[in-house]
Amino acid sequence: MDSDLAESVEGLKEVFQKRKLECAFGKADKAAVEELRKQLRIPARYRAFLTAADPTNVETVTPVERVRLFPASELVKAQSVVTAPPDGATPSLDWKAGWVIIGESSLLGDLYFLDTSKLDPEGDCPVYTAVSGQTRWVPTLAASSFAQFLRILSTAMEIAAGFGDGIMDDEDEDSFRESLGPKVKVIDSPALRAGHWT
Numbered sequence: 001m002d003s004d005l006a007e008s009v010e011g012l013k014e015v016f017q018k019r020k021l022e023c024a025f026g027k028a029d030k031a032a033v034e035e036l037r038k039q040l041r042i043p044a045r046y047r048a049f050l051t052a053a054d055p056t057n058v059e060t061v062t063p064v065e066r067v068r069l070f071p072a073s074e075l076v077k078a079q080s081v082v083t084a085p086p087d088g089a090t091p092s093l094d095w096k097a098g099w100v101i102i103g104e105s106s107l108l109g110d111l112y113f114l115d116t117s118k119l120d121p122e123g124d125c126p127v128y129t130a131v132s133g134q135t136r137w138v139p140t141l142a143a144s145s146f147a148q149f150l151r152i153l154s155t156a157m158e159i160a161a162g163f164g165d166g167i168m169d170d171e172d173e174d175s176f177r178e179s180l181g182p183k184v185k186v187i188d189s190p191a192l193r194a195g196h197w198t
Contacts, residue, residue: 045122129196140196
């Protein structure tokens, strides 16, 4: 892993420890990750993440969202949500070939996915989210790169620590989003402008 990605992963691990929440990172088999590269065309930085810190049990917890990152072993199956939906539903025609699902909202069922058609020089790409259950997939930028996505998740978890574990009302949720906004702006201003986190 390069230093930027390693720092992002370390930050996420630390916030789980601080909040005393369970999480587990492993190391995906290099041959399996190479197979994923061929099958799903996952970019270099994401492959490095899987081989060094495969998210075997990682779900972030905030007042407004729970993001579960898929481990390498679930990535191929995760794509079937859109390529071969259950109950004989028609596969989504507007799902792009370069979109690779890497996580989901445990609260809302929304998907988080890489857009591998927009690779940067570091072998990273943007992360988008889209509301599930709609007739069309309308992507919203969640982060300009996977490394920044991990940073935003860590920051959201840190801010959430100040809100306790009680039931949130709309005012608490608004307050959380207002606290998160300026931090996301520092990490990734295009992601803030896209509006997903606020």
